[in-house]
Amino acid sequence: MRKNIPLLLMGCGGVGCQLLQHIVSCRSLHSKLGVHLRVVGVCDSKSLLVASDVLTMELDDTSLTEVCQVKLKGSSLLTLGNSGQCKVFLNPEAMGKIIDVATLLGRSTGLAFIDCSASSETIGVLNRVVDLGCCVVMANKKPLTSSMEDYDKLLAYPRRIRHESTVGAGLPVIASLNRILSSGDPVHHIIGSLSGTLGYVMSEVEDGKPFSQVVKSAKSLGYTEPDPRDDLSGMDVARKALILARLLGQRIDLDNIKVESLYPEEMGPNIMHVEDFLVNGLPLLDKGIQERVERASSNGNVLRYVCVIEESRCEVGIQELPKNSPLGRLRGSDNVLEISSRCYNQQPLVIQGAGAGNDTTAAGVLADILDIQDLFV
Ligand SMILES: NC(=O)C1=CN([C@@H]2O[C@H](COP(=O)(O)OP(=O)(O)OC[C@H]3O[C@@H](n4cnc5c(N)ncnc54)[C@H](OP(=O)(O)O)[C@@H]3O)[C@@H](O)[C@H]2O)C=CC1
Numbered sequence: 001m002r003k004n005i006p007l008l009l010m011g012c013g014g015v016g017c018q019l020l021q022h023i024v025s026c027r028s029l030h031s032k033l034g035v036h037l038r039v040v041g042v043c044d045s046k047s048l049l050v051a052s053d054v055l056t057m058e059l060d061d062t063s064l065t066e067v068c069q070v071k072l073k074g075s076s077l078l079t080l081g082n083s084g085q086c087k088v089f090l091n092p093e094a095m096g097k098i099i100d101v102a103t104l105l106g107r108s109t110g111l112a113f114i115d116c117s118a119s120s121e122t123i124g125v126l127n128r129v130v131d132l133g134c135c136v137v138m139a140n141k142k143p144l145t146s147s148m149e150d151y152d153k154l155l156a157y158p159r160r161i162r163h164e165s166t167v168g169a170g171l172p173v174i175a176s177l178n179r180i181l182s183s184g185d186p187v188h189h190i191i192g193s194l195s196g197t198l199g200y201v202m203s204e205v206e207d208g209k210p211f212s213q214v215v216k217s218a219k220s221l222g223y224t225e226p227d228p229r230d231d232l233s234g235m236d237v238a239r240k241a242l243i244l245a246r247l248l249g250q251r252i253d254l255d256n257i258k259v260e261s262l263y264p265e266e267m268g269p270n271i272m273h274v275e276d277f278l279v280n281g282l283p284l285l286d287k288g289i290q291e292r293v294e295r296a297s298s299n300g301n302v303l304r305y306v307c308v309i310e311e312s313r314c315e316v317g318i319q320e321l322p323k324n325s326p327l328g329r330l331r332g333s334d335n336v337l338e339i340s341s342r343c344y345n346q347q348p349l350v351i352q353g354a355g356a357g358n359d360t361t362a363a364g365v366l367a368d369i370l371d372i373q374d375l376f377v
């Protein structure tokens with residue numbers, strides 16, 4: 001018998017739209033696997049598009065394709081309007097409707113809530129829907145990196161939560177760590193380069209390109225966060241480090257992690273609008289970054305933004321490393337993570353590959369959804 005998995009997607013930007021496209025293009029594969037992903041709702045920052053009857057109807061593939069066309073043009077879901085098949089709700093009504101859907105489906109058919117937003121505000125609704133029996137799959141790191149109290153609530157039913165794409169995009173980082181930890185193998189040390197953006201930026205600057213230009217390319221390639229300062233400030237890496245540290249049992253917050261930023265405070269989000277930063281702020285940083293990269297190069301080294309996690313230590317920052325070291329050899333948006341444990345002692349477990357981009361990130365989210373299929377009737 002075919003298994004139906006109802007989904008509600010929060011956030012349909014680069015990653016969310018790519019997920020919808022993967023869902024549509026994998027229909028025949030999923031059908032062979034006996035699974036049907038039934039998208040009952042999609043929301044952006046202002047509105048929700050939802051099937052008229054979430055128990056029996058869904059947004060069909062034509063509607064999902066239309067959602068992607070509208071969102072990739074930069075328009076709001078509101079432009080789609082109501083039809084017999086679906087309805088549009090504007091915030092704050094949309095939020096109430098989301099909870100209604102979660103209440104109706106959470107404890108009956110089940111509902112997978114997919115967070116592909118980049119918002120720190122989704123934690124409230126995620127904690128509510130988890131209580132209502134829903135599953136949660138996240139590409140968004142922010143819900144996992146708010147307070148310990150929120151984290152504990154969100155992880156209260158760990159079997160119903162997946163977040164592989166939050167660290168290393170589609171790379172199997174979280175799954176590998178969970179397997180090591182659940183077998184009682186203690187992890188002593190993790191070191192990695194976990195920013196696709198900073199990896200790409202550093203290797204392109206090493207090749208002589210201006211910093212400002214390669215940051216803009218990283219944005220257009222889908223590597224950066226919506227505001228690239230999240231990457232350049234080191235905060236995105238700090239969030240990934242915190243997710244890993246909490247997985248290892250450290251009860252720490254973002255404030256406990258020292259972070260090194262590539263831009264000065266006066267170019268921060270509270271002072272400069274993102275467009276202003278991209279056009280006027282970034283070029284002011286070109287010379288300084290190029291000099292740092294050249295200084296490292298004259299020592300036979302490269303700069304990498306490194307994350308180190310040990311029993312009671314969690315740090316992120318720029319390190320000058322030999323060109324020939326595992327982290328120094330990284331090119332482009334690749335990430336690498338070395339995990340040392342009792343079993344992986346002399347030779348650490350190494351996970352390496354594309355660590356950013358809409359395609360690989362959305363593929364990681366899709367694999368997470370398939371991974372929880374047994375929880376659905
Ligand atoms: N790109 C990558 O390589 C990777 C990305 N990620 C994560 O994936 C997430 C999505 O990234 P990306 O697609 O690039 O981001 P985008 O900015 O392209 O898209 C974000 C989407 O979220 C919507 N949104 C914002 N706030 C809310 C809210 N409160 N409720 C519901 N929807 C909301 C936005 O709505 P609107 O359209 O109205 O603005 C938009 O549709 C981020 O958290 C990122 O960290 C993780 C791993 C890798």
Ligand SMILES: N[C@@H](CC=O)C(=O)O
Pocket residue numbers: 166168169194195196197198223224225231236355356357
């Ligand atoms: N902006 C992030 C995307 C994945 O988390 C990065 O550059 O690594």
